[in-house]
Amino acid sequence: MNLKDIASIAGKPGLYKVLKPSRTGVIVETLEAKPKKTIVSASQRISILKEISMYVTGQAEESVPLEEVFVAVKEKFGINKLDVDTKSEESLEDFIFAVLPSWDSDRIYTSDIKKLVTWYNKITEFYPEALEDKKEDEEASEEAAE
Incomplete structure (x- = not known):
C-alpha cells in the first residue's frame, strides 16, 4: 500500500x-x-x-495507521467502491465495527467514518494502484528480473 x-x-x-x-x-x-x-x-x-491514524481501545498503541485500516477494508470488501449509506449513522458504525472492531467510539466521530468511506472510494476509483500490496509489487519485479 x-x-x-x-x-x-x-x-x-x-x-x-x-x-x-x-x-x-x-x-x-x-x-x-x-x-x-x-x-x-x-x-x-x-x-x-500515510501519517493519519484512527483511535482504538484495548491495545498498547492507542491508534492504528490509516494504511492498516485501508488494508482491513480491502480484505473485507475488496478494491471496489464501498456501498455504505453515508447519511445513516448506524450504517457507518456497522461499517467501522466490521473493519476496525476495537475503534474508539468516543474519539472517532461519524464524520471521520464518512471521510474514511469517501477517501477509500476516491482512491479505488482514481488511484487504485495506491492500494496494491507492496509484496505483490516486489514479487512482480523479482519475476521480471529473472
Missing part, C-alpha cells in the same frame, strides 16, 4: 496526489475524472494519508 503520495488539504474537498515540491509549496493534482494541477502554499495544512 502506498499512501505517501496522497494528501488531504484543510479547507479543500477531496484528495490530492502529491506530484513534487515547488519553491512556494507543493504541486498537487486532484483525484477526479478530470484531474487539475494546482500549487498548495506551505502555509496551508496538508495531511499525508
